[in-house]
Structure formats: structure tokens, C-alpha cells
Amino acid sequence: MDGTELHKAADKNDAALVILLLAEGAEIDARDGTGATALLIAAHANAVEAARALIEAGADVNAKDKINDSPYLYAGARGHLEILKMTLEHGADLKSTNRYGGTALIPASERGHVETVKTLIEAGVDVDHVNNLGWTALLEAIILGDGGPRHRQIVDLLVKAGANVNLADGDGVTPLQHARTRGYGEIEQVLVAAGAR
Structure with a gap:
């Protein structure tokens, strides 16, 4: 068979x-x-x-x-x-990675799966893992997210889980800069409150 x-x-x-x-x-x-x-x-x-x-x-x-x-x-x-x-x-x-060199947390964050992100964080997935694009879950939630309620919640979850809010992408652009460029004011507030520069 x-x-x-x-x-x-x-x-x-x-x-x-x-x-x-x-x-x-x-x-x-x-x-x-x-x-x-x-x-x-x-x-x-x-x-x-x-x-x-x-x-x-x-x-x-x-x-x-x-x-x-x-x-x-x-x-x-x-x-x-x-x-x-x-x-x-x-x-x-939890350390296994997809074809983009990312953990499960990264696409879950990008796609706005709030409960999944929560579950993966609780399981102990590295919140600061950087994929082949030079992006973390936090960066993907901002860059590829829509700035709406689900992505705001995910950014909040990642920040509370200790994500490095100043971990820049491969070009040196920080999560805060990406949020500002996109006009995501509420995400910007969460980042600034967490010490983002």
C-alpha cells in the first residue's frame, strides 16, 4: 500500500x-x-x-x-x-522552520491568527526568531498585517511575551518605523510604551 x-x-x-x-x-x-x-x-x-x-x-x-x-x-x-x-x-x-526559515509563530502573526499566536507563545516558541527575509513575528505582523484589531492584538501579545521591539529588519528598519510608515497609530502606541525607538 x-x-x-x-x-x-x-x-x-x-x-x-x-x-x-x-x-x-x-x-x-x-x-x-x-x-x-x-x-x-x-x-x-x-x-x-x-x-x-x-x-x-x-x-x-x-x-x-x-x-x-x-x-x-x-x-x-x-x-x-x-x-x-x-x-x-x-x-x-518548536525550533523547526518553514521554507522561509520562519517558525510557526511568524506566519501566524502575519495572518492575524490571534489564538494561534497566543498558543505558540505559551508553548515557548522563540518570539524573536528571525526568518530568511530578516523578519521576526513582530515585523511580519506590522509589515504584512493590516493594522486592524487582530494585528494590534498580536503586536500586544508579542510585546507582552518579551519580543525585542527594536529588532530591525535586514535593512535596519525598526518595527516602530514600519508602523509609522503605514500609519498604524495604535500599534505605534503599543511599541512606544514598550520602549521602541
Whole structure:
């Protein structure tokens, strides 16, 4: 068996079939053509029940596909909170990075997934990790965010978690300068209160 039935069951969120296939000897971490395991397929589909069945059966939450996505990283980046929490309970590698050299916290911050950011901070992900673009979670929340309520909350969470508010991007531009350039007044206030220059 090449894992395709297991991948399909995961994609359809058919937990009963996942359990049956595993009992019949399906290889739990078999890869498809993209290098994805069934658990990563479940994470893509936000198929919570299938993901739970796979994780409880011992699927690798850190298994990466050909573009360096793992179930843990993908669930974090997409804000698939239930799956993310399961991966964290089952050995997610908090130091693992995506194809941009970023932790799960960085895309979660950029995309405005407040609860996910909170969960990742509580799990202990490095708030000051710098990705290949020279950006931290704080910089991405400002540069790629929309300055709205969710991104303001995320900036606040990151600052309260001890993010270095003066950690500049690769060009030496600080979070405060980015916030000012974009006219994000409320984010600017949070940064200034935290000692941003």
C-alpha cells in the first residue's frame, strides 16, 4: 500500500477509515508525491478527527514535505488551532522552520491568527526568531498585517511575551518605523510604551 488510501481518508476527515487502514497495516507516515504524510494532508484540510486518529496512532507531527511544511508548522501558519494543539501535545519541534526559515509563530502573526499566536507563545516558541527575509513575528505582523484589531492584538501579545521591539529588519528598519510608515497609530502606541525607538 502506498499511503494513498490513508491520505484520501485523512483528506475526507474519515477517522474511522483512518483507524481501519492503520489496523490493516497502512504505513502511518507514508508520503505522497509532494512528500506529504497523511497527517499533513489532514492539517491542510483542517480535518480534526482524522488528524486526532493519526496523532494518537503515533504519526510524526514534524514530518516535512518537499517544501518544508510539517503538520505542526502548517497548522500554526493557517490557524488550525485544534490540530496545532494536538501537535504541541505530541512533540512538535518548536525550533523547526518553514521554507522561509520562519517558525510557526511568524506566519501566524502575519495572518492575524490571534489564538494561534497566543498558543505558540505559551508553548515557548522563540518570539524573536528571525526568518530568511530578516523578519521576526513582530515585523511580519506590522509589515504584512493590516493594522486592524487582530494585528494590534498580536503586536500586544508579542510585546507582552518579551519580543525585542527594536529588532530591525535586514535593512535596519525598526518595527516602530514600519508602523509609522503605514500609519498604524495604535500599534505605534503599543511599541512606544514598550520602549521602541
